[in-house]
Amino acid sequence: MKLQHYLGGLEGLGPVSIETRVFVEPWETRIFAIHTAMMALSAQLPLPQTPSAFNTIWTWADLRKGAESLNPFDYFKYRYYEKWLGGISGYFIDHGYITAEELDALTEEYYQHPSKPLPSAGAAAIDDRVVEYLVEGDSPARDVLVTAEFSVGDMVRIENVPSVEHTRLPGFLRNRTGIVETVYPGAYTYLCDTGPDGIGPAMTVYCVRFDPNDLWPGNAEPNFSLYADLYARYVASADVSVSVEAA
Template identity: 85%
Template sequence: MKLQHYLGGLENLGPVSTDVRVFVEPWETRIFGIHTAMMALSSQLSLPKTPSTFTTVWTWADLRKGAESLNPFDYFKYRYYEKWLGGISGYFIANGYITAEELDALTEEYYKNPSKPLPVAGAAEIDERVVQYLVEGDSPKRDVQVTFEFTVGDTIAIRNVPSVEHTRLPGFLRDKTGTIETVYDGAYTYLCDTGPDGVGEAMPVYCVRFEPAALWPGNAEPNFSLYADLYASYLAPLEGEIATAKAA
């Protein structure tokens, strides 16, 4: 996430909601179901064919990009599943499943007659594929050979990569240093290519340990560490004076 979409490590943001309910309004369950079905029917998955007319790719990354494309003021104005609804609606329009005019017309129909029955669709094959997807998921691990640049114990730098659409690098870790805690076996990709951000083809993933005092000097509690799983494209060897000081 980027900008207003990743607030970890920032202070003085106002009251924090501690509501533990997953769904606040009944309609939110339907949005969650639509999103889940779209992921299960996504065309990149090697799952049994169904009579569904959904023929494009939809992943968690597409959902996140839809929310992150919002104007910052709109992002804070709308609730969680309202952002989901906006992202899903925009995706359907952009991919030709419905026009903006058709969606507006249907919306007006239900505003005028809230008791109007919802469309009924689906088939046993679709339900079976959704269940199979929920059981098996969509693993990011790929069976390819990669080069591991770092080993456990290495002190590394975190890049400040350009984030155009979506990033998996928290803002408060950028330009910081950390220590490799774990080198995960294999190579991993993400749900989408993040462009200039650097995550595309499968690559190593490392668990990096950070000391909070280095992330937030003078404003961190002692005796704990922060860990982050990061793609190799976000890591760089230490250079210059920092590397010399670490070596000493």
């Protein structure tokens, strides 16, 4: 199953946006700020305390899952930060911070009175925590010992994992072969367990080099390679048979 957010590399998907601005509309900066504040308030780090009522966990994974849970037709219709807004709104509703009816009422109220002041309780303390969070960072590296199955130069085949909710594996790499370029030292995990997709406990991450002619036969430019950083769950021996799902 290829989820709609990982259809890159396929032909006939329509025009490609070449927009280079990070933020196109002013409201997009606020959505980014809300997301960043939610991550900072969730972080299990020694950061400044705040009076915020936000008491659940929010990560990049939650943002991505929320956006990707949109109806596929809506996913392709909305712009980048519109998808973020949908995912964030759904999260607050699902976790009981606000009801859909209350959100609709507040939205209509601000439409009618756009100059109405926004809530600001605890904003300065939250700003301090966000700044320190951005300075400290939040690494996916874990202090555990793992043994890498493959070495630099090994030919590997990319698995076709059953992606139900979220995946870190691009669709166009599934069942393709490549060469291990780098075995990153240490072990890494994702921000959440991806279920059947297979990223849970910390594992090796490989940089795998692909020949574009193998990915897009007869439709690739010459003299370049494509590199992908892939969790060990996605990487198998090249002599492993193609999965039943892809057959």
